[in-house]
Amino acid sequence: MDRTQNPFSKFIELKDVIVKSNGRTILNIPHAIIPADRICACIGPNGAGKTTLLKLLDGLIKPDSGSVTHSSNTHSSSLVLHHTPMIKASARTNIAMVRDVDPSISLEDIDAVMLQIGLTHLASSPAHQLSAGERQ
Known part of the structure; x- marks a missing residue:
């Protein structure tokens, strides 16, 4: 990444990322650079893929295709996950x-x-x- 194109000292770059679940595309990100040296917000409607994106950025899941690259080999992050219990019904x-x-x-x-x-x-x-x- 050319420093003139990216103003962040630490970042995560996503290229041609696709994540699927049960045959359904959950994320489709052609290109994104996310600063890793500051607080960022991930907002969007229900079902937009926010939790999936956070899991992807933290390395908890891998994309089905594309790449996720951290600007440095060492990174620290945290992720608070929740579980909403559901019965096996509609x-x-x-x-x-x-x-x-x-x-x-x-x-x-x-x-x-x-x-x-x-x-x-x-x-x-x-x-x-x-x-x-x-x-x-």
């Missing part, structure tokens, strides 16, 4: 479990919430196959 069934706590919530209420948060297309998807963001 996303809708998992969300509907709230009815066990509050029986006044109807299935129509569940559908309305899924529509409101933009998850109707995942309603019948197996919950355990959803991304971390989608599970949240």
